[in-house]
Amino acid sequence: MNKPILIRNHDVMCQDYAMVDGLQTVAEAIEQAVSHQVNVLFVNKRHDDDEYGMVLMSDIAKKVLAQDKAPERVNIYEIMVKPVLAVDGNMDVRYCARLFDRFGITKAPVLEQGKIVGLVSYHDIVLKGMINRGV
Numbered sequence: 001m002n003k004p005i006l007i008r009n010h011d012v013m014c015q016d017y018a019m020v021d022g023l024q025t026v027a028e029a030i031e032q033a034v035s036h037q038v039n040v041l042f043v044n045k046r047h048d049d050d051e052y053g054m055v056l057m058s059d060i061a062k063k064v065l066a067q068d069k070a071p072e073r074v075n076i077y078e079i080m081v082k083p084v085l086a087v088d089g090n091m092d093v094r095y096c097a098r099l100f101d102r103f104g105i106t107k108a109p110v111l112e113q114g115k116i117v118g119l120v121s122y123h124d125i126v127l128k129g130m131i132n133r134g135v
Helices: 026-036 057-065 093-103 122-132
Strands: 018-020 040-043 053-056 107-112 115-121
Touching: 018 026, 026 040, 026 057, 040 115, 053 057, 093 107, 093 122, 115 122
Parallel strands: 018 040
Antiparallel strands: 040 053, 107 115
16 A cells, blocks of 8 residues: 655745735835835844734735725824734644634644745645645
8 A cells, every 4th residue: 555645844835925014114124025016024033032924915905005094194003913823834734724724724834943945735735745645
């Protein structure tokens, strides 16, 4: 009997994110997103005992645009999700998919040695993970 191929988060993750500071304005963060051509912004830790945050373009649309707030007057820390649910780079993508389902999320930062090294999403798990498994 063949042993199933183990696909891990670090095998399918992508680098489609930018790192921002929580004190930056939303306008500044949007400029970074445009220049990096990404739609996910991770918010860096302020110190070692802090946690990472995350801002999606949908967060900006809901919390800034829809509420008619000026992006130059809103800081990232005001709209970010923190702490963000992160996954380990060595985690099997099947468990990652189950975790996403359980918590109702579609993407998460990938951590290795406590640092963000990538981004994993359902999209990556299905298109990269299942193809690599020979499905």
